[in-house]
Amino acid sequence: MNYDIVIGLEVHAQLSTNTKAWCQCEISTNAYENTKVCEVCSAQPGTLPVYNKQAVEYAIKLALATNSEVNKISVFDRKNYFYPDLPKGYQITQFDKPVGEKGFLEILDDEGNVKRIGLQRIQMEEDTGKSSHQGEKSLINLNRAGTPLLEIVSDPDMCTPKEASAYLKKLHSILVYLGICHGNMQDGNFRCDVNVSLKPKGSSKLGTRTEVKNVNSFRHVEMAIEYEVQRHKELLDSGKSILQQTLLFEIETRKTKVLRTKSDADDYRYFPEPDLLPLVITQEHIEKVRSTLPELPDAKIKRFMDSYGIPLYDASVLTSEKALANYFEESLKGYEGEAKKMSNWIMVELLRYLNEAGTSIDRSPVKPSSMASLLNAIQSGKISGKIAKDVFLKMFDTGKAAEAIIKEMGLEQISDEKALIEIAERIVTANAGQVEKYKGGNERVFGFFVGQVMKETNGQANPVMTAEILKKILGQ
Ligand SMILES: [Zn+2]
Structure with a gap:
């Protein structure tokens, strides 16, 4: 123009x-x-x-x-x-x-x-x-x-x-x-x-x-x-x-x-x-x-960046509403991981669903403490990040706590080493052709094995453990 x-x-x-x-x-x-x-x-x-x-x-x-x-x-x-x-x-x-x-x-x-x-x-x-x-x-x-x-x-x-x-x-x-x-x-x-x-x-x-x-x-x-x-x-x-x-x-x-x-x-x-x-x-x-002024958005942005280590953009979004800023700080209280991860979940998932439901942060069906326990469950490897999104959706719809939904849906991540070894061995044995390819130097086939384990466990296998186990079995 x-x-x-x-x-x-x-x-x-x-x-x-x-x-x-x-x-x-x-x-x-x-x-x-x-x-x-x-x-x-x-x-x-x-x-x-x-x-x-x-x-x-x-x-x-x-x-x-x-x-x-x-x-x-x-x-x-x-x-x-x-x-x-x-x-x-x-x-x-x-x-x-x-x-x-x-x-x-x-x-x-x-x-x-x-x-x-x-x-x-x-x-x-x-x-x-x-x-x-x-x-x-x-x-x-x-x-x-x-x-x-x-x-x-x-x-x-x-x-x-x-x-x-x-x-x-x-x-x-x-x-x-x-x-x-x-x-x-x-x-x-x-x-x-x-x-x-x-x-x-x-x-x-x-x-x-x-x-x-x-x-x-x-x-x-x-x-x-x-x-x-x-x-x-x-x-x-x-x-x-x-x-x-x-x-x-x-x-x-x-x-x-x-x-x-x-x-x-x-x-x-x-x-x-x-x-x-x-x-x-x-x-x-x-x-x-002047002495009665509360902490204002700019001061809050700076404090959020300094004390929680989140970027300017995140801090600006999270402080745009007083209630949202309070929500973020509340949710961090019971959470053991990085603040940036909480910030992502609030900005990407929570705000999107609130927006779609036409409701505001003060009426959020997912309370800050539930948000904290959901992220703790990811942090501890109890559920994967992918499954956490399904859990979150259920939390949003029902207002129930994360733990209750994880239990109800049987979504706990499989971190049982013995069980995973068993599944992995079965898959390796059944796919001799792929094993040959892998041993012949085609490393991309590794992804195929991981995918098969995930398929077998409905995505609940602990991905880090799965990779380690497969490497051992395939001789690496
Ligand atoms: Zn009058």
Whole structure:
């Protein structure tokens, strides 16, 4: 392709505070319509907002966790626009002085190298209500109105759909590690606006961008970008220009459709919110919040590599979710072998089956302790790695322990030397022709004998012992 892809992302993360941003209303996604509403969040005349200290603390947490500068004084602004589910007629947000600025986080690019993605800003704002349409009528539910949000704006540092989703996954995991966002994408806790543009390869001048609004799955973000890149490319190749548009991604057609064409500058008439004083954050407050930060994904990646000797890729996958990282560490507790082997089993087998079953690591039918005993059984030579996969599948389906299944299925590896010698001798005697070939120097025939022993024992013969015994019998 003759173009460079430029991708920037804006994320809206709903904070998991107890109450809304400017009032005492409880935040609830499943409460009956318009029952979590008061004078403030329904914008009755004469009411005043009071900012939520917990939301401020959460914003500082994210700023610190993403290497951002925390502004000691930040200002709330009004963004004026009319929309039925925005009762005040404006949104309280931040404009030129957000809580956090100039941060970054690190992802693995498509080649597996560490890449730094800049964070322009982290600002505090509020969510709108929700409207739904029934025939001629439109209904408004204000339960969500005033829910605290953090808007996190990246620099346009990503150049492939995969990098964009890697960035989102990292940001998502940081929010969940911090315990400041439920991160439930289906419920809209974590939503993303995608900005895409193309520019001639190597050029420093950015092309016209389009914005795809409110995408709420990592996969859909990748699909929306893939579609937009192709669309831009075709337009540019045929000499047409790109219109600056706001789009929606339709899952059914896997295409974007136009929501509105932007005029040069949308004029929201931002001005400082007169009802809220500037937010003053002291160094002492910042340090206090810093002392409450948990171990974050990057620190965990490093620790996993150092103390368990697993590669960067493994550590990145295993720390991508807090629950997965905990699972891995739990499973190592009762396991006597190398951590890398456990890592392989979790990444290749467990994650695949969880994915196919559409379930999450916290609901895994195979508990960490069972994973440990399965791998111990391989380690001690009780079962072969190949048979262990069948055992694992049974464990996943039934939730039973490894030992019980090995016993039930009679799968224990045969390490009884006498029994193996007997089988091997019988096979050698019955295949005189092959023995001659082998003695004549055709070493490949050795594999034939191993195969026969395996066949005879339904794959349960200890492979190392089998090879030793056969070598002895065949006179080597
Ligand atoms: Zn309220």
